[in-house]
Amino acid sequence: MRENTAGPFGPVRAVTPGLVPETAFDAVQISPRHKSGIAMRFPRVQHIRWDLINPLI
Incomplete structure (x- = not known):
């Protein structure tokens, strides 16, 4: 989780x-x-939206 954290807010x-x-x-x-x-x-989780995954990551 810490590797993917952009910023902590409490x-x-x-x-x-x-x-x-x-x-x-x-x-x-x-x-x-x-x-x-x-x-x-x-x-x-109903579905994983493969069409909305950011291609830049």
Whole structure:
């Protein structure tokens, strides 16, 4: 993870763009625990978007 980290923002890390997963989830709910204020319920990787991979990496 550290090799792909572009910058730390506290407990959150920004990573270099590369692989693009398409995420599916059952529901979204308000969450005081998460920085965004929302949480996905039962997230899972639906597809890997091979057509969106950055060719420069």
